[in-house]
Amino acid sequence: MSNEILILSIIVGILILSVGIWYWKIPEYKRYKSDTLYDVLWRWKWQGRNVVGLWCYCPTCKNSLSFDDTLCRSTNKLNEKITYLICNHCDAGQITQIKGGDRRYILTLVQREILRRAHTKTFILQKDNDDK
Numbered sequence: 354m355s356n357e358i359l360i361l362s363i364i365v366g367i368l369i370l371s372v373g374i375w376y377w378k379i380p381e382y383k384r385y386k387s388d389t390l391y392d393v394l395w396r397w398k399w400q401g402r403n404v405v406g407l408w409c410y411c412p413t414c415k416n417s418l419s420f421d422d423t424l425c426r427s428t429n430k431l432n433e434k435i436t437y438l439i440c441n442h443c444d445a446g447q448i449t450q451i452k453g454g455d456r457r458y459i460l461t462l463v464q465r466e467i468l469r470r471a472h473t474k475t476f477i478l479q480k481d482n483d484d485k
């Protein structure tokens with residue numbers, strides 16, 4: 354009987370210890386959840402090592418932006434494929450334009466840059482309501 358209690362206490366001890374280590378080992382990049390790329394604010398969440406829910410926001414009013422990538426469908430030349438990022442909520446209007454592809458291309462591009470910064474630890478943690 355006392356052996357069972359001993360084994361049980363050891364198991365509980367190991368569990369508590371692993372949860373503690375797990376908390377302590379949460380990598381810093383998990384707190385890296387926003388950044389300014391291509392003049393717009395990007396926000397996302399981490400699911401494991403993957404970026405999920407990536408979207409862009411107006412640097413002025415912080416509302417979500419919309420993409421206009423209609424030009425991408427009318428040409429096959431990469432340097433003519435332009436996607437506009439537009440704010441429909443404030444006077445900022447067109448925030449930026451990115452050459453090379455449509456919205457999927459841009460989301461992949463931004464995601465790759467976020468992962469690069471996270472892995473090389475070259476990111477700067479921003480407060481979510483930062484003005485930059």
Ligand SMILES: [Zn+2]
Nearest residue numbers: 411414440443
């Ligand atoms: Zn705006």
